[in-house]
Structures are given as structure tokens and as C-alpha cells.
Amino acid sequence: MARVLLCAATAGNGAGILYGQDVRPYGLLWLASVGLMGATLQDVCPRNEGWRWWPGWTAWAVLASLSHLFGLVLAASSAVVLVGSRRVSKPSAAAALGVASLPQTIWILHGLFFVPGFAEGAKFTSPGWREIGVWLTSTFAADGLTAQSGGFEWSSPALLLGVVALLLVGAAQRLSSRGLPPSSPSDRTLQTAAATMLATALLMAVGVFLTSQVVPLWTTRNMLAASPALAWGLMLAALWLPVDRRTRSWVALLLAVALMTTLAGVREEVRRPYKTDFLGVALKVMEERRRDPSIRLIGNIGPSWLVGAPASVLADPDAEILLTPTATVGRHRFPAGATARPGKTIYVFYLSISAPIGTADQYVINLAGPNCKAVPATGLVYVRCG
Secondary structure (H helix, E strand, C coil): CCCHHHHHHCCCCCHHHHHHHCCCHHHHHHHHHHHHHHHHHHHHCCCCCHHHHHHHHHHEEEEEEEEHHHHHHHHHHHHHHHHCCCCCCHHHHHHHEEEHHHHHHHHHHHHHHHHCCCCCCCCCCCCCCHHHHHHHHHHCCCCCEECCCEEEEEEHHHHHHHHHHHHHHHHHHHHHCCCCCCHHHHHHHHHHHHHHHHHHHHHHHHHHHHCCCCCCCCCCCHHHHHHHHHHHHHHHHHHHCCCCHHHHHHHHHHHHHHHHHHHHHHHHHHHCCCCCCHHHHHHHHHHHHHCCCCCCCCCCCCCCHHCCCCHHHHHHHHHHHHHCCCCCCCEECCCCCCCCCCCCCCECCCCCCCCCHHHHHHHHHHHHHEEEEEEECCCEEEEEEE
16 A cells, blocks of 8 residues: 555656656656665565665665765765664665765766866755745645746645645544554554655755755755655655554545645646746747848857757757857847847847746837837747837
């Protein structure tokens, strides 16, 4: 029952679905985090003793480290919890973590010595209570998807509150029950699994939170690595707290219904445009200039706008023309470039991930002239004049 719920929670997780479609490695980070937590839970099983935990856990930890720095942080948190609970020995955990740290260490050293400006773009403010709340609601993604500088955030607390309510009901039943029956092996395994997951998530969250007060590293997308541990831990705790099998069955049923219900909301959020449409706008501008080469392009289009484009688009001469400043392709920032120009002109600007695009569109129209109109483009200013 617990395994089925964890699989359902993982497969239907909104953050996992969303980042699984992303070009950047956060989808891989999510996959590695899920696999690593699965390998961590394998060590909870009484039959998996001695060295048997080592190969699977190490393989997933290496993948997590390869995908992102926070994947290595998750591996370190898991190793500390396993050692602290005396599930594995310190030497074997240190050896496994040492192997896992190699990909990230090589990547960081390569960046520091051979990549100018390495990691300079990753500057964020120190986290507070709001960031913790966003991490919790995004872990139990249900609705309210928005794009922010630190990643995609889910604001609806519906699923989180449902899980918390079941935890409170189970805790109340356990506290009010007298003469509890002796714990069965399966009960103890469930309890240990919940504690292991929650301890891993809490250790990583507290460590990153405190570190980020000095060196800001906390973002919603980075903390994606700890989301499987948090979600699994709370759901396993909700299953363990009730003292009788019948109540546990009801808890499992309610969790399953909640997961299926929120999945419908996740589906609707992901179906509508939610990402800055760099590639879509670049392709639209290429098509307009293909029909009329005399159209002037003013904006801040750059090579990153074509990330994820098919090879046929990258090989298209029009793509090179789009990225090469000429008499008809001007590189200007907003709002300096939004001035009236003769003839047909397209203005395309990226401001920021949370910029008021409608207001910026109107600003360009007011400066460029009355013969201009805004073209719908998610997250970008797109105005056509003439």
C-alpha cells in the first residue's frame, strides 16, 4: 500500500512533470533524487544489510551529483542520516559519498579554472519564511503555477493541507488510544522509513537555509532535490500514525483521491503557457522577416533564445541573420530601443521573469507610434509597427 502511494505521488507530482519538460538538468535532478531516496529506503528493509545497499545508493548518488550541486547535498544528507541511525557504517558511507562527489567536484573545478564568469548568474537573496512556504506548497503541487526568478512556484496549499489534516487525525488517534498493540515488523519498518525520509529532508533544508543566510543558494528549483524525501516522509508518517489497519486503509484511500484530484489541476496549469516563450517568439520573428526581409528588428534577442531548437532551425540562415546585428537588426535594451522608426518594425524585448508585460507593451506603443499593436507572447514584449 505504501509503495503504491509513493509511486503515485511521484508520478503525479506537478514539479516533476513540469521540470521533466525543461531543457535544463532539473528533470534529471528530480529523477536522481527519487532514485536516491528509493535506494535510501531500501536500506530500511531488514533484509538489506551489510554491503548490499552500497551499489544502488552510490549509483543514484553519482547521478544526483552529476545533475546538480544540490543532488550532492541530498546525497550527503542521506548519508548522514543513515550513519546517524546506524544503518550503515561511517567508512562505507564515506566511501560511497566520496565516489558520488567526484562528478560535482570535477565540474566545479573545471568551471572555476576554465569558464570565465562561472556561476556569476546564480545570485539570489537570502531565504525567509516565504521561501520555506513556497517549497512546501511546490512539493505538494496542486494549483497556482507562477514563474519566478528562483524557479516555477506552486502557490496552492490544498494538497499540503490535506496531508497535514491526515497527520493530525492519525496523531490524535495514536495519542488517545490506550493499550496499543505491540508493533509488528511492518509497523516498525513504516515508522523507520518515515523518520528516515523526514530526517533527510529536514537536515538538507536546515543546512541549505542556514548556509543561504551567508551565501544565497536557496531557490525553489534547487530545493526540488529535497522534495521527494519531504513528500514521501509525510505520506509514510500519515500511514504509520493510525493504530488500526482500517483507519490506515481510509488514509491511503483519501491520499490517493487527493493525488488524483490535484493531478487534474496540475494538468490544466501545465497545458496553459507558463514559460517565457523565447523559442516561439524567435521562430515567429524569423517567419515574419522571411516573408518581408525589409522589416526592421529591434530588441535583445540572443543565442539563448534558440536553446532547444531543432537542428534544422539552428542550421537555417535566417537564424544567423536574426542573431547578427545589421542595418535591419538592431541590438537594444528596453526601454532605450523603444523609439519611433520609419517603415515596418518589430520590437522584441525580454525584461524579467516577473515583469508586467502588458504595461511594457503599451509603453513601447506610446513611444514607437500609434500605428503599432502588441502581439501575444508569454513573458516577452512583442510589438509590431507599420
